[in-house]
Amino acid sequence: MTTVLPATAQRLPIATDSDIVHVRQLVRTVAQQARLTLVDQTKLVTAASELARNTLVYGGGGDVIVTLVSDARRTGVRCVFSDSGPGIADLDLALTDGWTSGSGLGLGLSGSRRLVEHFSIDTTPGLGTRVEIATWSR
Structure with a gap:
């Protein structure tokens, strides 16, 4: 069971x-507070940066909640990005490397998913998108 510290x-x-x-x-x-390795810190920050940019550019803005969490064995960081934008019409396509609805490289969502241990996305066209990522200490 994961608990918020x-x-x-x-x-x-x-x-x-x-x-x-x-x-x-x-x-x-x-x-750093979760004592993630430097490599894991870099991966998490990179994923968070990509998702924050997506929230701004494609979601029209929103917010993120960043939380230090624990599962009794280790600590980790959970980030939940939310927007009330147009949502993602075709999630499978949006998660495909190289596909972009804008002028980017098409690696934001799929790249972010590869950089973290936990990745989940909930999106409804016309209602917005919520992306949750997490990485744990080793």
């Missing part, structure tokens, strides 16, 4: 490019 959940808005920088900084700080 006391006073660790932090919510940040994602409404401007500078907010993406703040997300990266917060995720790095919490990853």
